[in-house]
Structure formats: C-alpha cells, structure tokens
Amino acid sequence: MRNALMLALWLATIGAAAAHAAGRHVRLVVTRPYLNMHLGPGRAYPVFYVVARGETLTVLFSRTDWYKVRAPRGAEGWVRRRALMHTRLPSGAPAPIPPYPDFATHHWEIGAGYGVYNRQNLVTAYVDRSLTRSLDFEFVLQQAFGTLDDRYIATIGLRHTFVPEWRRFSPTAGIGTGYQYTQAKVPPKPLETSNQLAYVSVGARGFITRRFMWRFDWRSYVVFTHQNSNEEPEEWKFGLAVFF
Amino acid sequence: MEIRLGGFLLAAAAALGAPMLSGCAWLHRGAHHRPVLVGARTPSGAAASASARRRHDTAIIEPQVTRHIVKTPKIKSSDFEIGPYFGALSIQDFGTNPLYGARLAYHVTTHVFMEGYLGRSTAGTTSLQDVFPNITVLSNSGKHFTYYDLDLGYNVLPGEVYLGRGRAFNTELYTTLGMGDVKFANKDQFALNFGVGERILITDWLAMHMDVRDHIFETDLTGRVKNVDNIEATLGFTVFY
Numbered sequence: 001m002r003n004a005l006m007l008a009l010w011l012a013t014i015g016a017a018a019a020h021a022a023g024r025h026v027r028l029v030v031t032r033p034y035l036n037m038h039l040g041p042g043r044a045y046p047v048f049y050v051v052a053r054g055e056t057l058t059v060l061f062s063r064t065d066w067y068k069v070r071a072p073r074g075a076e077g078w079v080r081r082r083a084l085m086h087t088r089l090p091s092g093a094p095a096p097i098p099p100y101p102d103f104a105t106h107h108w109e110i111g112a113g114y115g116v117y118n119r120q121n122l123v124t125a126y127v128d129r130s131l132t133r134s135l136d137f138e139f140v141l142q143q144a145f146g147t148l149d150d151r152y153i154a155t156i157g158l159r160h161t162f163v164p165e166w167r168r169f170s171p172t173a174g175i176g177t178g179y180q181y182t183q184a185k186v187p188p189k190p191l192e193t194s195n196q197l198a199y200v201s202v203g204a205r206g207f208i209t210r211r212f213m214w215r216f217d218w219r220s221y222v223v224f225t226h227q228n229s230n231e232e233p234e235e236w237k238f239g240l241a242v243f244f
Numbered sequence: 245m246e247i248r249l250g251g252f253l254l255a256a257a258a259a260l261g262a263p264m265l266s267g268c269a270w271l272h273r274g275a276h277h278r279p280v281l282v283g284a285r286t287p288s289g290a291a292a293s294a295s296a297r298r299r300h301d302t303a304i305i306e307p308q309v310t311r312h313i314v315k316t317p318k319i320k321s322s323d324f325e326i327g328p329y330f331g332a333l334s335i336q337d338f339g340t341n342p343l344y345g346a347r348l349a350y351h352v353t354t355h356v357f358m359e360g361y362l363g364r365s366t367a368g369t370t371s372l373q374d375v376f377p378n379i380t381v382l383s384n385s386g387k388h389f390t391y392y393d394l395d396l397g398y399n400v401l402p403g404e405v406y407l408g409r410g411r412a413f414n415t416e417l418y419t420t421l422g423m424g425d426v427k428f429a430n431k432d433q434f435a436l437n438f439g440v441g442e443r444i445l446i447t448d449w450l451a452m453h454m455d456v457r458d459h460i461f462e463t464d465l466t467g468r469v470k471n472v473d474n475i476e477a478t479l480g481f482t483v484f485y
Binding site for chain 1: 321322356
C-alpha cells in the first residue's frame with residue numbers, strides 16, 4: 001500500500017513536471033511553401049492541416065523523429081523532423097533541431113543481447129561511452145543461467161574498434177575486469193561465491209539502420225579463485241544496441 | 245573681418261599649441277588632469293601622464309551597455325515511458341494468480357522501442373494438491389514468481405479510436421519479443437517471452453496499455469523436464485517523459 005502511494009506521488013510529480021515544462025516553447029517560422037501536420041507521430045497518420053510559408057508554429061515537444069506542434073490558429077498535430085528542418089526562429093537563426101546522431105561519431109550506446117557463458121544461457125545488457133572514435137569504455141551487466149548455479153557478472157572495460165570508418169562490419173578487441181557472483185541452485189554451496197575476474201575480448205560491430213547497430217563479442221575470462229587453479233570460462237554473445 | 249580672422253588664428257594656435265603646452269594649466273583645467281600636470285614636470289612623470297591619458301581614453305570609449313544573451317528554449321523530448329501494470333498470470337500447473345509489475349520503455353523510432361519489465365505474482369496450488377491436500381510442492385518463499393524481461397517492441401498497427409462524437413485517441417498495436425529471468429520455486433530460469441499489446445494515448449503524456457504475454461521457460465518442477473507457458477493479461481498505465 002505504501003509502495004502504491006509512493007508510485008502515485010511519483011507519477012503525479014512527473015505529470016506536474018510535464019505541465020510545468022509546457023510553459024516555454026520554441027516558436028518557428030515556416031520557410032517552405034507549406035508544411036504538413038499529421039494526426040499522429042507516423043507517416044501512416046493522415047495529414048489534416050497545412051501551415052503556410054511565413055506562419056509561426058509553436059513546438060510543444062518531440063517524440064522520436066516527430067514533433068508535436070501548434071499552428072497559429074490553435075490546431076495541434078505532428079510534424080516530421082525532416083519537415084521541421086525547413087523552418088527558422090523568428091530572429092532568422094536556424095531552428096534548434098538537434099542533428100540526427102551519426103554512427104561514426106556517436107557518444108553513447110545502450111544495448112542488450114543473448115549469449116552463452118561456459119555453456120550456459122546468458123542475458124546481457126550494456127552501456128558504452130565513446131572516449132575517441134576508436135576507443136570505448138563499456139559497463140556490462142550479465143546473468144548466466146546454469147544447471148547447478150547462476151552467475152551474475154558485472155564488468156568494466158575498454159574496447160578498441162580497429163577501423164571505425166567501416167560502417168557495416170568493423171572488428172573490435174577489448175580488455176577489462178569485474179566481479180562474478182555465484183548463486184547455487186542445488187546443494188552443495190559453491191566454495192566461493194564472489195570472485196574477481198579479468199577478460200580479453202575480440203568481436204565486431206556494425207551499423208544496421210537509423211540509430212541501430214549490432215555487436216558480437218567473444219570473451220576469454222580468468223576468474224581468480226583461492227583454489228589451486230583459476231577458472232577460465234569462455235563466452236560469446238550477440239546484441240542489438242541503440243546509439244546516441 | 246579682422247576680428248574674425250584674429251579669432252580663427254587664435255583658435256588655430258590654441259589647437260596646434262596644445263600638445264606642446266602640456267604644462268599649461270589653462271589648457272588642462274579639467275579636474276582629472278590636475279595631478280597629472282604636476283607629475284609631468286619630471287621624466288618619469290611623462291610615462292605616468294601617458295598611461296593616465298590611456299586610462300582616460302579607455303574610460304571614454306568603454307560601452308555602457310550590458311550584453312543581452314538570447315537563450316532559445318530547448319525542445320523537450322518525450323521518448324521514455326514508465327509505469328505500473330496489474331493483471332493475472334496463469335502459472336502452468338499452479339493456477340491463475342494476481343500479478344503486478346512495472347515497465348520502462350525507450351522509443352527509438354516511431355515503430356521500434358526497447359522495453360524492460362519487472363513483475364511479480366504468487367503461485368496457488370496445483371490440481372494434485374486439491375486431491376491430496378497434505379502434499380507440499382512449493383515452499384512459501386518458492387511460491388513467488390518474479391521475472392525481469394528485456395524486450396524489443398514493434399508498433400505494427402498505428403491508428404485512432406473514438407469515444408463518443410468528440411474524442412479521438414491515438415493508438416498503437418504492438419508486438420514484443422525478448423528474454424529474461426523467471427525466478428520460481430527459488431530457482432532462476434532463462435525465459436523467453438513474446439506478446440501483443442495495445443497502447444492508447446489518453447493525453448500526450450499518459451497512455452493506457454492492454455497486454456497479453458507469454459513467458460516460456462524449462463522446468464523439472466513436476467517431475468519431468470518440460471517447457472512451460474505462463475500467460476499473463478495485464479492493464480497498465482504509463483507516463484511519457
């Protein structure tokens with residue numbers, strides 16, 4: 001009950017923030033002969049209103065590649081990003097439409113994927129920050145589902161892209177470290193539940209379309225234990241990511 | 245005529261002579277210049293005089309207007325969606341039970357979105373336990389059915405629905421496919437899931453969802469290894485931000 005109350009309060013806060021944010025809007029002047037307004041954010045939605053050259057639009061907010069706008073006479077509809085590029089601020093300055101993220105110079109990636117870790121199913125999610133065009137910092141969270149135990153793995157690492165200019169396929173190599181937490185499914189309990197590990201990786205990445213990309217990675221781990229020998233599991237995974 | 249010519253010559257002499265007569269107090273009657281004129285009699289004072297004049301000149305041309313910075317407000321983006329959902333989950337062999345959870349979605353394009361779910365339900369009893377009430381299949385903690393999913397969603401059919409004569413709401417019928425973890429009977433299982441849902445945008449920032457999804461995973465809970473289908477039907481609300 002208390003959680004539900006907190007959730008309701010939180011939703012109300014977000015709603016209030018959204019209402020408050022509606023106070024200041026960008027106004028843009030149409031510079032093309034006309035601009036189509038759709039009923040919804042998608043090309044499938046019909047055009048129901050046309051704004052003429054010289055008229056001023058109020059931009060309310062954006063959702064993906066579409067912008068919700070208000071026409072001078074009060075009609076509200078959706079305009080494509082590409083169409084809104086042909087507008088200007090009332091001062092004559094270019095419209096503040098952020099450029100579409102470019103694959104070659106993107107800064108962030110968020111992705112998830114499936115893999116196999118030591119012959120166990122693996123679910124992986126990661127965040128990647130580009131330090132330079134060819135060097136990335138990555139933070140990865142993974143869960144491996146074994147018959148005898150589950151492994152939770154968190155790693156940080158650096159990854160080098162050999163030829164970042166190759167868009168569709170570009171090989172990568174990486175190195176990193178992290179922790180592995182082991183949770184037994186059946187008795188007996190594992191001798192060690194928390195271990196540090198290190199890895200080297202080779203892989204590839206490629207651009208798919210728009211803001212999507214794929215990644216493939218093969219990793220060789222060394223899991224440091226207090227036993228006579230370290231564990232040396234291997235892993236491969238394939239993931240889809242969105243870049244910013 | 246002579247008076248005019250005389251006046252002109254006097255003015256010209258004053259103008260030409262002024263630089264040469266830096267020590268002349270009459271030509272520098274301004275209050276700012278008096279201390280400089282005193283110092284101007286020594287060689288080091290000449291430099292001081294020049295710097296003072298520069299300062300004086302700077303003071304004259306310094307603009308008295310404050311710079312007005314024009315800030316264009318940013319266009320707010322609203323690509324994230326978050327909210328709770330409630331419904332029923334049919335846990336195979338363990339009856340249909342209430343379910344609650346929360347979702348977070350990021351809309352990448354108008355068609356594609358990434359979504360994460362967290363959900364929880366509690367299993368009931370098996371049919372076997374109806375016949376033999378004393379049998380214990382699941383411990384108390386093992387009755388919890390908890391899952392997380394990472395999904396990719398695709399808006400298949402965008403459209404509109406109408407309420408009465410004057411209200412229209414944008415809708416999207418979507419499909420989702422993903423994978424994640426189901427913790428049931430105190431064991432984590434790798435699970436695949438797929439589903440169909442309808443999103444109705446009540447306002448620009450509030451949406452209602454109706455979803456049906458299936459969580460499939462492998463278990464040996466009832467004695468033999470098999471894939472089980474756990475179908476949920478939920479109603480949810482989300483806020484775009």
